[in-house]
Amino acid sequence: xxxxxxxxxxxxxxxxxxxxxxxxxxxxxxxxxxxxxxxxxxxxxxxxxxxxxxxxxxxxxxxxxxxxxxxxxxxxxxxxxxxxxxxxxxxxxxxxxxxxxxxxxxxxxxxxx
Amino acid sequence: xxxxxxxxxxxxxxxxxxxxxxxxxxxxxxxxxxxxxxxxxxxxxxxxxxxxxxxxxxxxxxxxxxxxxxxxxxxxxxxxxxxxxxxxxxxxxxxxxxxxxxxxxxxxxx
Numbered sequence: 001x002x003x004x005x006x007x008x009x010x011x012x013x014x015x016x017x018x019x020x021x022x023x024x025x026x027x028x029x030x031x032x033x034x035x036x037x038x039x040x041x042x043x044x045x046x047x048x049x050x051x052x053x054x055x056x057x058x059x060x061x062x063x064x065x066x067x068x069x070x071x072x073x074x075x076x077x078x079x080x081x082x083x084x085x086x087x088x089x090x091x092x093x094x095x096x097x098x099x100x101x102x103x104x105x106x107x108x109x110x111x112x113x
Numbered sequence: 114x115x116x117x118x119x120x121x122x123x124x125x126x127x128x129x130x131x132x133x134x135x136x137x138x139x140x141x142x143x144x145x146x147x148x149x150x151x152x153x154x155x156x157x158x159x160x161x162x163x164x165x166x167x168x169x170x171x172x173x174x175x176x177x178x179x180x181x182x183x184x185x186x187x188x189x190x191x192x193x194x195x196x197x198x199x200x201x202x203x204x205x206x207x208x209x210x211x212x213x214x215x216x217x218x219x220x221x222x223x
Contacts, residue, residue, distance in 0.1 A: 004155075033211075043156070043201060043213040056210050090155060104155035 002027065004093050004105035012111045018079040021108045025072050025093030031055075032074040033102065034066060037088040046089075049074050050096070078110075086112045115140040117204050119214035126192055127222050134187040134217045136202035146178055146185050149201040151216070156201055159187070192221045 005024045013019050025032050034046040045058040049068035066076040072093075078085055088109050092102035120135045138146060145163045149156035160169045162178035162185060169176050173192075178185045189196055199216040206212070 035211075042215045043203075045211045045213075058210060088154070101158050101161065103158070106154045 004091060004103050006089075006091055006105040006108050008108060009106065010109045010111075012113060013081050014113050015081055015083060017081050018077065019081060019110060021076045021078075021089055021091075021110070023074045023076070023091035023093075023105055025074070025091075026103055029093035029095055029103075030072050031094045031096055032068055032072065033092045033094075034074070034076050035090045035092065036060075037090060037107070038086075043090070046076070081112045083112050086110060115204065115206070115212045117202060117212045117214040119200075119202055119217050121217060122215065123218040123220070125220045125222065128193055130192050130221075131188065131190045132192060132219060134189075134200050134202075134219070135184065136186070136214055137182075137184040138202075138204040138212070139183060140204040140206050140212055142207035143180075143204060144207055145205045147203045147205060147211070148176055148185070148187050149203070151199045151201055152197075159200075189219075192219075194221050194223055197221045 007022045031050045033048040035043050037043045047054055047066055048056045052068045063079045068074045088107045090104050090107045092104045094102045117138045126132055145161050147161050148159040150159055160176045165178050165180035173190045176187045197220050199218050201213055201216045203211045203213040
């Protein structure tokens, strides 16, 4: 069974631009969570989607948004990029929103210049 | 404010040593505590703990939760170089939000 995949793996953007990251969960998994990882702040929860609905949201500004499609694939969008948005963005999938065993994708390394 | 604190932040041991990593948490509406191992990119799941005093084991790794002390430990016996990684613990709360600690960087020398 294929693991969680994320595209693109690396991305360079300039301040003020917007970016869309994609995550395909493990087949059969319906919950997708997004995390931001930086050296300074560590791993932080962004939001969780289940059955195309955002179930939970972390403490991030409204520039960070996402959505989930009927096939459980998820996208994350960041608008008006700031230098501080440079990070590794990880997505994780699980069978349902109540299961804690999550499987992480390889991440997308975003660099904002 | 919810927070998860791990100690030590880094640790260097030699193969065969036993290590104990610590995690303390202060989260409202605590639901469970999770341990992950992060080697290169993505964290991999190790344990989920919900009940106090019940040890979970997987090979040379084991973990236990102490709800009274709001803490958990992760033990690794007979360490190997392949155990070198960052070990993350996270507190999960009722709304499924996760609060991660900064991690413990473990280096196992041959």
